[in-house]
Amino acid sequence: MSITCLIRYQIDPFQREAFKTYAENWGRIIPRCGGHLVGYFLPHEGTNDVAWGLIAFDSLAAYEAYRARLKTDPEGRANFAMAQTLRFILREERSFVETVKGTFGIPAMQAHDA
Template identity: 80%
Template sequence: MNLTCFIRYQIDPFQREAFQAYAEHWGRIIPRCGGHLLGYFLPHEGSNDIAWGLIGFDGLAAYEAYRARLKADPEGRENFQRAQRGRFILREERSFCEGVPGTLNLQPR
């Protein structure tokens, strides 16, 4: 993976379970559409309204192809609509980062 999309969510802390279900649905949808799902993360300590989603791609072209497949995916569209109906996501920000060689997937020696 050359590119990672970091999605920062501000969520309604009283609807944590709704966001968790939303994230779990992406566990099926994202890989099917071509993304390498690294995981979704809920707040545990500290801030109670910030969650993260991390998705890897081989490059920007792979991300663009993924977005096109995602928009055409019926389950993906339904998951977006679920979030709109439930209003448990208050804000969403995306950042794209590239991994630093020699720091990824290191194993203890």
């Protein structure tokens, strides 16, 4: 994957479970529409109102094709509508980043390997 769409969400911390359901729904929708879902991440400690979603693509053209498919996907449209109705997403920011080769997907070393 050459680019990753990094989505930063400001969420209503009192609706954490609603956002979790929203994210879990994307676990079915995003791959079907052509995105490589790296994952969604909820706050655990510290700031309680920031969540993240990461979706990788081969190119910006692949991202644009994904967005077009997503707009016509019935489950995707329903997931967006649920978020709008429940209003658990207060703000959403998107950035596109590229992986620095040699730094991603490297497994942790065991203590005896060091």
